[in-house]
Amino acid sequence: MGRRQELEKRQTLLSRFGRLIAAETRLDALLTIIAEEVRHIVNADRCSVFLVDMYKGELWTKVALGMEEKILRIPMGQGIAGFVAKTGSAVNIRDAYRDTRFTQDLDRITGYQTRSVLAVPLKGREGRAVGVFEVLNKGKGAFTDEDEGLLRILATMAASFIENATLYEDLRRSHLETIYRMALVAEFRDQKDTGRHLRRMSRFSGILASAMGMTYQEAEDIRYASPLHDIGKVAIPDAILRKPGKLEPDEFEEMKRHTIYGSQMLVNAESRLLRLAAKIAIAHHEHFDGSGYPYALKGDQIAIEARIVSVADVFDALVSKRVYKGAWTVEDAKTYIRGQEGKLFDPAVIDCLFKSFEDIIAAMEEENRRILEDEAFKSNFPEPSAKPVDQHPHI
Numbered sequence: 001m002g003r004r005q006e007l008e009k010r011q012t013l014l015s016r017f018g019r020l021i022a023a024e025t026r027l028d029a030l031l032t033i034i035a036e037e038v039r040h041i042v043n044a045d046r047c048s049v050f051l052v053d054m055y056k057g058e059l060w061t062k063v064a065l066g067m068e069e070k071i072l073r074i075p076m077g078q079g080i081a082g083f084v085a086k087t088g089s090a091v092n093i094r095d096a097y098r099d100t101r102f103t104q105d106l107d108r109i110t111g112y113q114t115r116s117v118l119a120v121p122l123k124g125r126e127g128r129a130v131g132v133f134e135v136l137n138k139g140k141g142a143f144t145d146e147d148e149g150l151l152r153i154l155a156t157m158a159a160s161f162i163e164n165a166t167l168y169e170d171l172r173r174s175h176l177e178t179i180y181r182m183a184l185v186a187e188f189r190d191q192k193d194t195g196r197h198l199r200r201m202s203r204f205s206g207i208l209a210s211a212m213g214m215t216y217q218e219a220e221d222i223r224y225a226s227p228l229h230d231i232g233k234v235a236i237p238d239a240i241l242r243k244p245g246k247l248e249p250d251e252f253e254e255m256k257r258h259t260i261y262g263s264q265m266l267v268n269a270e271s272r273l274l275r276l277a278a279k280i281a282i283a284h285h286e287h288f289d290g291s292g293y294p295y296a297l298k299g300d301q302i303a304i305e306a307r308i309v310s311v312a313d314v315f316d317a318l319v320s321k322r323v324y325k326g327a328w329t330v331e332d333a334k335t336y337i338r339g340q341e342g343k344l345f346d347p348a349v350i351d352c353l354f355k356s357f358e359d360i361i362a363a364m365e366e367e368n369r370r371i372l373e374d375e376a377f378k379s380n381f382p383e384p385s386a387k388p389v390d391q392h393p394h395i
């Protein structure tokens with residue numbers, strides 16, 4: 001290819017790159033697009049985008065291991081990418097195994113053999129490195145100065161998009177986490193199982209929503225809004241909420257009001273998720289046949305999101321141990337729910353529960369594993385009674 005054609009081709013690739021990265025706001029997808037395009041443009045065999053995690057003082061990237069994708073973390077300063085992130089200068093080497101900065105760990109994990117490496121910093125708005133572009137194994141020979149210039153241009157183009165997507169992702173996560181922790185506050189007063197039920201019923205709700213044919217986004221919304229279904233319980237007096245025995249009729253009437261309190265707390269929120277949570281909170285105890293509360297709504301008068309969440313909620317409550325009952329077997333819970341078809345629950349939602357049962361069980365097991373990890377972490381914060389004896393008594 002002539003020089004001129006070569007330049008034209010590069011210009012086309014650059015403008016395509018700009019167009020593609022401007023169209024994607026999700027960090028995950030953005031990083032995949034960038035890696036693929038950069039690899040192509042500089043004619044490398046691989047491209048990794050490393051991002052700096054300031055909080056942990058590490059760099060992370062995604063690596064493909066067979067069918068799986070894993071997050072790989074390396075300390076700042078370690079390896080080529082770590083060096084580039086720390087010093088802010090580019091590295092271009094012909095034979096990686098002869099360079100002392102190179103660590104073979106990644107090759108060992110992935111079974112890949114690195115030869116040539118070109119890495120440039122991704123500079124953020126304030127001029128510090130927010131990440132590193134690293135390309136491996138040039139098609140022919142080693143990477144040239146021209147490749148380095150090109151990679152720097154790509155890095156400059158991509159940096160602000162990556163920064164924005166990262167900020168957006170952080171915001172989204174903290175929004176979700178805040179919602180979840182709000183739900184935990186409400187649950188903490190009577191269950192104290194710190195989220196076991198919330199996590200599982202939330203996963204089930206998302207799976208049921210997908211099985212009902214909802215879009216990915218709708219199912220995700222239901223998943224993240226559903227833990228707030230009982231938030232209104234914070235307004236129920238202890239004497240009722242924590243009463244060990246059976247509730248008197250007037251106490252039960254007050255207990256039922258947790259649906260109304262919950263929706264009052266959430267109604268008219270600006271957040272789409274909180275508005276959805278209000279819809280779920282008010283109707284999660286309505287029954288398909290109109291025998292539920294607070295408004296005795298029937299069938300499709302009940303919001304579909306609430307019909308979904310009520311199945312997820314009850315199924316999880318059945319298979320969990322509660323103060324007033326032991327845990328049911330999964331089979332018994334299934335039989336009970338099937339028996340409530342058209343009574344408590346929407347038959348269409350029950351069909352979806354059975355259709356996606358394998359996913360439900362897989363999600364339950366995954367959440368149980370996570371809960372065990374959390375509990376191990378919490379043992380760092382023992383109850384005060386378990387506090388070690390004071391080693392330095394006051395004189």
Ligand SMILES: [Fe+2]
Pocket residue numbers: 229230258284285
């Ligand atoms: Fe409830």
Ligand SMILES: [Fe+2]
Pocket residue numbers: 197201229230313
């Ligand atoms: Fe619940």
